[in-house]
Amino acid sequence: MVDTTNPVSEIPEGSAWGYLASVDVGRIAVTSGDSPEIYPVNFCLDGESIVFRSASGSKLETLALNSRVAFEADSWADEGGWSVLVRGTATLVEDADELARVAKAPLRTWVPTVKKNWVRVVPSQITARRFAFGPEPRA
Template identity: 55%
Template sequence: MADMDNPMTEIEEDTCWGYLASQEVGRLATAKDGKPEIFPINYCVDGQSIVFRTAGGSKLQELAENANVAFEVDGWTVDGGWSILIKGVAEEITNAAELALADKMPLKPWVPTVKRHYVRVTPDQLSGRSFYFGPEPKN
């Protein structure tokens, strides 16, 4: 974790997965017609990827048009925090064996809607940083 002498530090890739696994909610960034969209999603870590459920609406349509996404998760305490960023590709899971496994993940819809589509985000890049909260330096 960062400290007062070094208020921001990089997080090792293996440790990034631990931080990702410690949370359930993140933000998925997509682009439609060159314009960014951000969706809050609940997710699970599955190996070296994340999986989420969605309905057949705008997220799924945007991913079919442009599978390149960013995904971010943050956490904090009174003293500091961390942020993990994935840049990668999102693909709907269609393989029957993978769908059976995804169906066993603890992914329940937040709102009373049917979400039959599972999507896997596989990173091209994974980065993280931790930071210490404190006052702005005088110099």
């Protein structure tokens, strides 16, 4: 039975990392001028940061101009779902030792394209919620 009195609950930040670790696709939101853009990315966690690979192009050009980003991942099934929103700063991984370490991460590209760039999102704020699905209650 779905609890219609409280179908949305907060997930503590410490637990949010476990939720993020359970999926491998999320969305990175960037701002280009006055226009927000959202890109799907496959990702993995590296400590308490998110890393993904990217080809050169508009996503990286936008991040060079404005490193403030939002990242979201979620999952759902018939009975409910969850969503984790990470606000933070994205930077290109350039240190040789760090590149060697993240290159060993269990992250493979979605599509057969060359993606030599690694991007790290360091959170400044994490919010997460769990949702219990069910019929809309009567007013």
